[in-house]
Amino acid sequence: MLPEQRERATARGSRPQGLPVQPAAPAREAMPETDRAHRTLARAIAAQDWERAIEALDARPVELLCDHFSVVCDFFARVPAESLHGRPALALARAFLVGLPAADGAAPTEPIEPPTLRDRLVPALTQVISLRVSGRLEEAEAVAAQAQQLIPEPRYGGRHDDMLALVRFEWGILRLLRGDMLAAAEDFRVAARAARRSGIDALARGATGDLALVLALRGDLGAARELLDEADARPERGGRLEQLSRTGRIVARSLAALAELDVDAAAKALDGLDSIDDVRVREELWAFVEIARAQLAVVRGDTLAALHRLEAQVASHPATCGRGAYLRAVVGCAQVDLLLALGQGDRARAVLRDVPGTIAAMETARGTASAVRLRRARLELLTGDAAAARTRAVSLTHTSGVHPRYLLDALLIEAVAEHRVGDAAAALVALTRAVDLAGSQELVHPFVLVPSAELREIAATADVATAAPATARAMRWLEDLLDSPVLRAHGDALPSRIDVVDLSERECAVLVELASTPSLDLVAARLFVSPNTVKSQVRSLYRKLGVHSRDDALVVAYRTGVLVG
Incomplete structure (x- = not known):
C-alpha cells in the first residue's frame, strides 16, 4: 500500500492491509430519560426512599x-x-x-x-x-x-x-x-x-x-x-x-x-376500541362513539340494536347526559336518526321536543343548532310536511358558518322538499349546490338519507345539453354516484315517508292503559273518568290509528313508536 493510500485509509478509519482488525466495541445506546426516571422511581419505591422518588417524579x-401509570399509582x-x-x-x-x-x-x-x-x-x-x-x-x-x-x-x-x-x-x-x-x-x-x-x-x-x-x-x-x-x-x-x-x-x-x-x-x-383497556379512558368520549355507531347502523340497517345500546348508554350517564346538557342534545340527534330509520316518527318527534330550551340557547354559539334544526327538517320532510321542511332547510342553507356536513344534508333536504312542492327550478339549484359541496369534501354519506328516486327525478329536469356547464357537470357526477355499487348497496337508508299520529294527552294516557289494563271500566277507574268518556276517547284513538280493535291499536302504536315497550 502506498503511503498516500495508507493515509487515506487511516483517515477513513480503516487499517492497512494485512493487519488484524479489532472488532469495534458495540455502541452503548443511551437510555431514554423517561425510562431512566421510571427505573429510578421504581427503585426508590422499593427502598422507600421517598425524597428520591419525588425527585424522579x-x-x-x-x-x-x-x-x-401503574408505577406512579404505586408510589402515591x-x-x-x-x-x-x-x-x-x-x-x-x-x-x-x-x-x-x-x-x-x-x-x-x-x-x-x-x-x-x-x-x-x-x-x-x-x-x-x-x-x-x-x-x-x-x-x-x-x-x-x-x-x-x-x-x-x-x-x-x-x-x-x-x-x-x-x-x-x-x-x-x-x-x-x-x-x-x-x-x-x-x-x-x-x-x-x-x-x-x-x-x-x-x-x-x-x-x-x-x-x-x-x-x-x-x-x-x-x-x-x-x-x-x-x-x-x-x-x-x-x-x-x-x-x-x-x-x-x-x-x-x-x-x-x-x-x-x-x-x-x-x-x-x-x-379498535376493544384495544383500549382503561374503561375510564374509553368511556369519557362515549357520546361521540355512539354517534359513529348510530351513523354506521343507519347505513347497515341494524338500527334496533344500536338504538337499544344508545338508550342504555344515556341511562348510564345521568351526570353528563341529563336535561340541559350539551351531550344530551348531541346524542338526541343520533337517537332521532335511528328512530327515523325505524319509521318511528312519533318517538323521533318526542325526542326533539324534549330538547330543552337551555340547549337551544347555547346551540347557536356552540354549533349544535344546525344539527337539531336539520333533524327537525328531515322529520318534517318524511312525515309529509314538505313546505315546513323547505323553510327549515333554507334557514340553514342560506346561513353563513354552517358546518359542511350539515350544509350538505340541508341542501339535499331542500332539493327534495322543493321537488315535492312543485318548484323544479329551485330543486335543481339546491341539488347542484349539494353536488358541488359533496365533490369538494369527498362526502357522499348524506345521499343515502334522501330518496334516490327523487334525486333522479330532479336531475332529469336539467337539459344537460343546454344547461350551464356547472349544472351539467354536477348532474353527470350525481348520475355516476347514484349508479355506483356503494350507493346501490346502501342507498335509501331511511324510508321515503313516515306516518305519525297526533294523539291528545288524554288519548295517549288511554292508550298506555289499554296496553296493561284488561277492561275499559278499569281503565276509566284508573284515569278517574266515566266509562263513557273512555269509550269516546278509544273511538277517537282507533280512528286516528286507522284500526278497529285494541290489539290492532297496540300493534300500530308500538310500530310507530307511540308506545314504547
Whole structure:
C-alpha cells in the first residue's frame, strides 16, 4: 500500500492491509430519560426512599404519569402523607389517583395556589380531571378558565412544554364534552405543538387525533383525514398515554370512512376500541362513539340494536347526559336518526321536543343548532310536511358558518322538499349546490338519507345539453354516484315517508292503559273518568290509528313508536 493510500485509509478509519482488525466495541445506546426516571422511581419505591422518588417524579411527571401509570399509582399508594407536606400538587394528585386524603386535608376540588407556574397548573389540572370525570363539567370549565389566565401565551417556555401539552389536551377534552368546538380545536392544536416540541409523541398523536375528531364532527373531512394520516405516521410505543390518545382517532377515522360510505373501514375502525383497556379512558368520549355507531347502523340497517345500546348508554350517564346538557342534545340527534330509520316518527318527534330550551340557547354559539334544526327538517320532510321542511332547510342553507356536513344534508333536504312542492327550478339549484359541496369534501354519506328516486327525478329536469356547464357537470357526477355499487348497496337508508299520529294527552294516557289494563271500566277507574268518556276517547284513538280493535291499536302504536315497550 502506498503511503498516500495508507493515509487515506487511516483517515477513513480503516487499517492497512494485512493487519488484524479489532472488532469495534458495540455502541452503548443511551437510555431514554423517561425510562431512566421510571427505573429510578421504581427503585426508590422499593427502598422507600421517598425524597428520591419525588425527585424522579418531578423530573418527568407527564411521561411517567402517562407511560408508567401503574408505577406512579404505586408510589402515591405507598408514600406517607407527611412526605408530601408542602407539596400541594403531589398531594392533590395522590387524592385524585388513589383516593387517599391529601396531607394537608385538601380535597381534589379545593383551589390551591402554589408559588410556581408549574405547581399552579398541576393542581388545576387535577381539579379539572376530577370534576370532569364526575360529570361536573360546568365547575371543571370554571376551574380551567381561571387556570388559563396563568398562561400568558401558548409558547411560554420550553421547559414547561410537557405540562402545557397535557394541560391543553385535558382542557380540549373538557371543551369537547361541553360542545365548545372552536375552543377545543385550539386547545388540541396548542397541545399538539407543545407535545412535539417536548418529544412526547403519544400526546402529540392524541391531540392531533382529537383535533381530527372535532373536524370530522364539523364535516371538514379533508382536513380531518390529513390530521389522521399525520397522527398515524409514527408507530405507537404503548403505555397508558397511547390509550388516552386513541379514542378520538378511532371515532374520527370511522366518521371519515363513513363519509365516503366505506362501511367496512368504518366498522373496522370502531373495533379498535376493544384495544383500549382503561374503561375510564374509553368511556369519557362515549357520546361521540355512539354517534359513529348510530351513523354506521343507519347505513347497515341494524338500527334496533344500536338504538337499544344508545338508550342504555344515556341511562348510564345521568351526570353528563341529563336535561340541559350539551351531550344530551348531541346524542338526541343520533337517537332521532335511528328512530327515523325505524319509521318511528312519533318517538323521533318526542325526542326533539324534549330538547330543552337551555340547549337551544347555547346551540347557536356552540354549533349544535344546525344539527337539531336539520333533524327537525328531515322529520318534517318524511312525515309529509314538505313546505315546513323547505323553510327549515333554507334557514340553514342560506346561513353563513354552517358546518359542511350539515350544509350538505340541508341542501339535499331542500332539493327534495322543493321537488315535492312543485318548484323544479329551485330543486335543481339546491341539488347542484349539494353536488358541488359533496365533490369538494369527498362526502357522499348524506345521499343515502334522501330518496334516490327523487334525486333522479330532479336531475332529469336539467337539459344537460343546454344547461350551464356547472349544472351539467354536477348532474353527470350525481348520475355516476347514484349508479355506483356503494350507493346501490346502501342507498335509501331511511324510508321515503313516515306516518305519525297526533294523539291528545288524554288519548295517549288511554292508550298506555289499554296496553296493561284488561277492561275499559278499569281503565276509566284508573284515569278517574266515566266509562263513557273512555269509550269516546278509544273511538277517537282507533280512528286516528286507522284500526278497529285494541290489539290492532297496540300493534300500530308500538310500530310507530307511540308506545314504547
